């Protein structure tokens with residue numbers, strides 16, 4: 007707390023709570039082009055605007071710290087290295103949306119981040135920055151840090167709410183959306199850790215400043231988690247719209263041993279893969295959408311020429327088969343089925359026809375389920391096979407008896 | 408109201424209804440597994456995909472609300488392809504054990520495969536193995552996890568309707584399985600309903616399993632006689648192969664939808680109460696002869712009985728009493744009233760056995776275990792207190808009656824064997840009319856074999872004053888006869904000119920003569936029943 011305050015922590019939250027109107031903050035966030043960093047890139051100000059205006063129910067703010075997307079480890083840095091920034095973001099945001107109770111739902115495996123965050127929360131309570139009449143104002147805010155139990159699907163916001171309510175983490179049918187019927191049936195805003203950590207800067211430096219950091223329509227900087235075959239894996243804070251090539255070669259130091267780049271997943275394991283030829287894309291929502299993939303969680307996974315795409319797909323499919331919550335028939339059956347086929351191919355028992363079956367399964371899973379997990383599971387299948395079909399066929403033929 | 412188009416035809420529907428509600432109202436078939444109108448929306452099976460114009464992807468009909476101007480296609484190539492794709496997923500890990508599955512013939516996997524499937528299966532892997540196959544999860548229901556499609560209907564039924572929470576879905580992904588929660592079994596008053604709502608062969612009825620293939624079954628509408636709610640139901644019977652199963656005809660009872668009475672449900676007590684229709688039946692008529700008793704043709708028996716009743720015989724000059732039955736149909740009670748009360752002027756008439764009330768809850772099950780107490784009270788014009796048969800039995804014990812006509816009741820069960828013995832001793836004539844054997848029938852002079860409710864037409868009046876029809880499913884067993892025929896024939900022997908040839912004409916007279924039933928007819932009652940005119944405040948239990 008001492009160190010953080012020495013660097014100006016909580017000054018923005020104090021100013022907001024003591025001297026700003028909630029609408030002012032919402033307006034600033036809207037104007038800043040801040041888009042949710044949880045994966046979907048939904049404009050944060052707009053989301054907050056979905057709250058019913060004069061509901062008699064309490065409003066909850068829920069912070070998604072489940073960070074389960076393979077290849078993504080950015081929220082962890084915030085919670086480990088600067089937990090007070092997150093808390094300040096939560097205070098400012100909760101005040102803006104009129105919430106008096108916030109929950110951080112943190113991934114169960116994140117033991118260290120949890121400890122750090124909990125310690126910081128305790129400190130903030132001691133200081134009177136959380137609890138009753140915070141900063142001496144008439145505004146109360148409680149913050150609870152709740153640990154998940156290890157299911158990836160609990161990162162999906164409505165599964166998260168179920169889990170937080172003590173039930174099985176199954177995504178809910180939408181509509182209704184959480185802003186109207188959320189936690190315990192009350193209006194709820196769910197935001198990612200990084201998203202809310204941007205709010206103090208927006209309030210402090212103004213929305214124009216924040217918008218100006220990024221690319222058109224994509225405000226601010228983003229934490230890119232870079233992993234795989236790069237010389238300097240890590241988390242890089244870079245402006246929205248930075249070129250993927252720049253991230254890999256300039257910031258992450260390029261491919262080790264100067265081997266050739268083969269492929270990159272730009273936004274966590276769910277995002278469609280890009281080939282080495284496709285890396286001159288802007289890392290923002292539109293840039294990657296136009297490239298046929300997505301920014302997702304900005305988990306950049308770099309694969310060099312030594313990577314076997316069959317094995318890479320095997321790994322992805324295994325993950326999705328293991329993590330499907332199992333509600334929707336296409337997802338439950340499709341993820342398991344696809345994994346069995348890919349496993350068979352990987353084990354040398356595949357046939358070229360299997361590739362078409364895989365594509366058919368993926369197509370069948372897309373757009374027919376409660377949450378987008380099934381789509382996310384379909385995209386690696388589609389993109390790996392479509393972009394590396396020759397490699398898949400060679401792999402299969404080499405092992406045919 | 409919203410104007411929408413379904414499959415090219417315009418419809419006007421209420422605002423805010425779901426597409427599947429609109430589609431059902433239009434009587435257009437659409438596959439569904441998880442959707443059930445009596446349960447919350449789960450939207451997990453994903454089969455009810457329909458095409459909505461101007462929407463890029465197909466949507467599920469069960470969780471999409473109508474909007475004015477919506478154009479919906481349930482059978483367009485896009486919609487059918489979407490349904491087909493989902494079905495193929497559902498069948499991927501299905502064991503396909505139809506030949507040994509009791510659900511075959513009424514399985515929605517089979518049905519929808521024929522309707523929207525018909526694809527060449529692509530699944531070529533090892534199927535997921537699950538632990539519980541043919542596993543009893545309670546006294547009435549068997550679980551097969553591999554056949555389960557995880558629609559969660561059973562879970563929602565026990566969560567939302569019975570609130571007993573026996574079921575859960577465990578594990579994730581394609582290892583998900585439905586089961587009872589550890590340490591629990593499925594044993595509540597309504598367990599059997601989960602078999603009805605399970606769209607596949609995952610939950611089967613232990614009572615029904617392997618008795619008969621469902622395509623041999625015929626169905627008749629009926630009303631459950633096991634309590635005064637009168638749940639609407641279907642009798643499923645096997646009439647085509649009487650050699651099958653030792654002449655057992657009634658195979659099972661299934662609920663029939665009626666929103667005013669039982670919605671979609673039936674309690675277990677009612678569901679499994681069909682055995683007396685086929686077992687322990689009185690099939691022969693008996694009358695006194697040569698100091699003993701002999702079996703005889705029903706008309707002979709009635710002729711002899713009429714002779715006694717006319718009082719021209721020597722021994723029976725004296726008072727008679729009628730112990731009628733709330734199991735009898737309105738029409739039968741009406742004829743009893745005409746014959747015994749109005750014509751023979753019997754003053755001692757009752758029908759309610761004391762101390763026979765049972766379990767009741769705030770859902771379906773009623774304390775009064777008879778289907779027609781309300782009708783009997785009204786038609787006989789009795790007060791609740793006066794309907795009790797205790798007074799008659801007390802008088803009988805004192806020897807005040809020459810004869811008693813007992814319908815259905817077993818006096819030994821109600822009053823004890825000793826009382827039956829004394830009553831019997833003091834009576835000159837005991838007439839027993841009923842469907843099943845019991846100690847009272849055993850010591851009767853006259854035994855009139857009656858047809859069971861499944862063997863005749865008629866109507867019951869439930870506790871709400873709702874008059875509901877029953878229909879004939881199977882023929883009266885042996886020489887048994889519907890009570891209305893028995894009474895009509897007897898009236899003939901007594902010199903009355905009744906020309907009833909069917910229960911409907913009796914009902915029409917009843918409706919004319921009895922204020923509560925005024926203006927009712929079989930046509931008006933239909934198959935959902937009608938509440939009579941009596942103000943509901945005066946109704947029992949209402």
Ligand SMILES: Cc1cc2nc3c(=O)[nH]c(=O)nc-3n(C[C@H](O)[C@H](O)[C@H](O)COP(=O)(O)O)c2cc1C
Nearest residue numbers: 042043044045070072073074161162163197198201
């Ligand atoms: C399968 C699945 C997993 C998800 N996991 C996470 C996660 O771990 N962390 C996260 O912030 N958002 C995750 N999301 C996105 C959330 O549903 C939600 O969009 C996000 O938390 C909203 O916050 P934002 O508006 O700040 O981005 C996931 C979504 C899906 C479909």
Ligand code: SF4
Nearest residue numbers: 331333334337377379
């Ligand atoms: S798409 Fe998959 S993960 Fe999402 S709700 Fe359906 S089954 Fe669960």
Ligand code: SF4
Nearest residue numbers: 555556558559561605
């Ligand atoms: S057992 Fe039947 S009702 Fe229950 S989830 Fe499975 S398929 Fe649905």
Ligand code: FES
Nearest residue numbers: 441452453455469
């Ligand atoms: S019936 Fe609509 S999703 Fe199951």
